[in-house]
Amino acid sequence: xxxxxxxxxxxxxxxxxxxxxxxxxxxxxxxxxxxxxxxxxxxxxxxxxxxxxxxxxxxxxxxxxxxxxxxxxxxxxxxxxxxxxxxxxxxxxxxxxxxxxxxxxxxxxxxxxxxxxxxxxxxxxxxxxxxxxxxxxxxxxxxx
Amino acid sequence: xxxxxxxxxxxxxxxxxxxxxxxxxxxxxxxxxxxxxxxxxxxxxxxxxxxxxxxxxxxxxxxxxxxxxxxxxxxxxxxxxxxxxxxxxxxxxxxxxxxxxxxxxxxxxxxxxxxxxxxxxxxxxxxxxxxxxxxxxxxxxxxxxxxxxxxxxxxxxxxxxxxxxxxxxxxxxxxxxxxxxxxxxxxxxxxxxxxxxxxxxxxxxxxxxxxxxxxxxxxxxxxxxxxxxxxxxxxxxxxxxxxxxxxx
Numbered sequence: 001x002x003x004x005x006x007x008x009x010x011x012x013x014x015x016x017x018x019x020x021x022x023x024x025x026x027x028x029x030x031x032x033x034x035x036x037x038x039x040x041x042x043x044x045x046x047x048x049x050x051x052x053x054x055x056x057x058x059x060x061x062x063x064x065x066x067x068x069x070x071x072x073x074x075x076x077x078x079x080x081x082x083x084x085x086x087x088x089x090x091x092x093x094x095x096x097x098x099x100x101x102x103x104x105x106x107x108x109x110x111x112x113x114x115x116x117x118x119x120x121x122x123x124x125x126x127x128x129x130x131x132x133x134x135x136x137x138x139x140x141x142x143x144x
Numbered sequence: 145x146x147x148x149x150x151x152x153x154x155x156x157x158x159x160x161x162x163x164x165x166x167x168x169x170x171x172x173x174x175x176x177x178x179x180x181x182x183x184x185x186x187x188x189x190x191x192x193x194x195x196x197x198x199x200x201x202x203x204x205x206x207x208x209x210x211x212x213x214x215x216x217x218x219x220x221x222x223x224x225x226x227x228x229x230x231x232x233x234x235x236x237x238x239x240x241x242x243x244x245x246x247x248x249x250x251x252x253x254x255x256x257x258x259x260x261x262x263x264x265x266x267x268x269x270x271x272x273x274x275x276x277x278x279x280x281x282x283x284x285x286x287x288x289x290x291x292x293x294x295x296x297x298x299x300x301x302x303x304x305x306x307x308x309x310x311x312x313x314x315x316x317x318x319x320x321x322x323x324x325x326x327x328x329x330x331x332x333x334x335x336x337x338x339x340x341x342x343x344x345x346x347x348x349x350x351x352x353x354x355x356x357x358x359x360x361x362x363x364x365x366x367x368x369x370x371x372x373x374x375x376x377x378x379x380x381x382x383x384x385x386x387x388x389x390x391x392x
Contacts, residue, residue, distance in 0.1 A: 046391075075235065
């Protein structure tokens with residue numbers, strides 16, 4: 001019964017022939033592993049260079065982010081077989097995700113602006129040199 | 145990319161056929177995963193907003209540098225890369241299980257589902273160890289004028305800037321860091337861990353149903369595909385959790 005239902009409505013698209021399938025799995029596994037290793041090396045590079053948000057650290061972080069997006073592409077497109085689906089179907093998944101462009105940009109900019117407003121008391125005084133350490137915590141009992 | 149072989153001139157919207165060439169269940173799984181992506185995205189973006197608004201944020205390489213059985217050795221990123229590879233490998237075994245399902249090979253599905261479940265359990269075990277280590281760790285923090293040992297919790301973050309020149313038992317003493325760190329870390333990795341947990345539960349149910357021969361009776365292994373979509377999504381989310389908490 002349900003057998004009929006599945007086969008009438010859908011022509012299973014992902015019936016790859018075996019050798020091509022295993023070659024694909026092997027390729028994607030290697031790509032994901034290599035990208036992860038590169039990401040780890042970059043993470044350690046950030047550790048070696050040290051803290052602070054200098055330009056080179058920001059650049060490394062940007063590259064790591066792009067590599068993560070590449071991993072996301074390989075997982076969805078090959079492991080989840082989204083690449084094998086019909087174009088219209090792919091678009092109903094991918095197009096709404098464009099909302100993330102605004103989502104990420106707007107909120108990170110907002111966070112940054114919040115920091116600047118706080119550091120300059122809403123523009124009433126010039127920004128001090130980067131505050132790396134907050135003032136030592138005032139003992140709570142001392143205020144009472 | 146191998147696109148499904150569709151005869152030219154197919155009238156997709158003429159009725160009687162799925163316009164997306166997908167079953168209802170798989171399509172809805174995709175839409176559920178998309179909405180879940182926005183949930184995770186919102187969590188990670190709120191974390192990013194707070195982090196961008198802070199003048200100081202702990203360096204993940206200092207926080208996540210422990211490895212089970214290695215004592216106080218400084219091994220940044222080592223344990224989390226093990227967790228990442230466990231999840232990638234369990235994703236690969238899931239792909240193979242789905243493929244065996246296409247071939248209606250029950251033994252193959254059982255074998256790969258078993259290894260996928262093992263991978264999921266291993267990941268959860270790693271996360272349990274990592275959380276325990278962070279919560280029970282005693283970092284020396286200068287709090288209210290006293291040096292006290294503190295762990296990372298949702299209300300306390302010992303990973304603040306170092307106090308210059310102050311040492312305790314050979315370790316640098318720090319100030320408390322931004323409190324939001326623990327909340328975001330435990331909240332987001334916990335939400336992801338809960339997805340892994342439910343994924344393992346779903347995979348165990350699928351394993352039992354395969355063993356009982358339900359999918360052979362049904363004539364197709366589409367449930368394995370749906371469970372597979374969910375499992376790959378868990379791996380996908382980890383890519384971004386890994387990126388946001390451990391790498392940058």
